[in-house]
Amino acid sequence: MRTSDATRDDEHSAPALHMAALEGGERAAGLLRGAGCRPTPQRLMVLRALGPGGHVTAEEVLALVRREFPAVNPSTVYRALETLTDAGLVRPTDLGAGRMHFELARGHRHHHVVCGDCGAVRHLHDDVLGPLLTGVTAATGFTVPPEREVVLHGRCARCASHTPEGARHAHP
Numbered sequence: 001m002r003t004s005d006a007t008r009d010d011e012h013s014a015p016a017l018h019m020a021a022l023e024g025g026e027r028a029a030g031l032l033r034g035a036g037c038r039p040t041p042q043r044l045m046v047l048r049a050l051g052p053g054g055h056v057t058a059e060e061v062l063a064l065v066r067r068e069f070p071a072v073n074p075s076t077v078y079r080a081l082e083t084l085t086d087a088g089l090v091r092p093t094d095l096g097a098g099r100m101h102f103e104l105a106r107g108h109r110h111h112h113v114v115c116g117d118c119g120a121v122r123h124l125h126d127d128v129l130g131p132l133l134t135g136v137t138a139a140t141g142f143t144v145p146p147e148r149e150v151v152l153h154g155r156c157a158r159c160a161s162h163t164p165e166g167a168r169h170a171h172p
Helices: 014-023 025-034 041-050 058-068 074-086 126-140 157-162
Strands: 090-094 100-104 110-115 121-125 151-154
Touching: 025 041, 041 058, 041 074, 041 100, 058 074, 058 100, 074 090, 110 126, 121 126
Parallel strands: 110 151
Antiparallel strands: 090 100, 110 121
16 A cells, blocks of 8 residues: 655655665665664565555555565564564554554655555654644643654545445444
8 A cells, every 4th residue: 555745855754765765785784784684584574564655454565575585474574564563664553453563664744645445554643643643632631751642533525436434334
């Protein structure tokens, strides 16, 4: 699933991470070293699988890696995802589908809106949700830590134009 959003073009921005992941080799290895990770073949494989962007599950990362390396063990992929997450290169997000989704980390916090019908995911930046989060804090005293993202569920424009609201989820 691809998403589109504007990001800064610094060393840890999505475009830089995507380019390093897609190119592989020394650039990706340098990115891993810079984050305090040894550039093992397994980590490079997982980074490469995440390179095209989007939000993918661990199972989807495993399937992508297995296209090139059919014998890779699932635990290898899961450990690599955990290591890359701990290093700040990968961000896990609970999009509400009962399993975590992973994407390359960006140099800024962003949030997600997810279509409940087709599963499309779009990014929302703090400039859009910041006032809402400030209002939540003022009203409740709760704060959303900077490392946490907010996920909103709704219906994308395409799904909303094809099915009237409530038709899919009729209540008795």
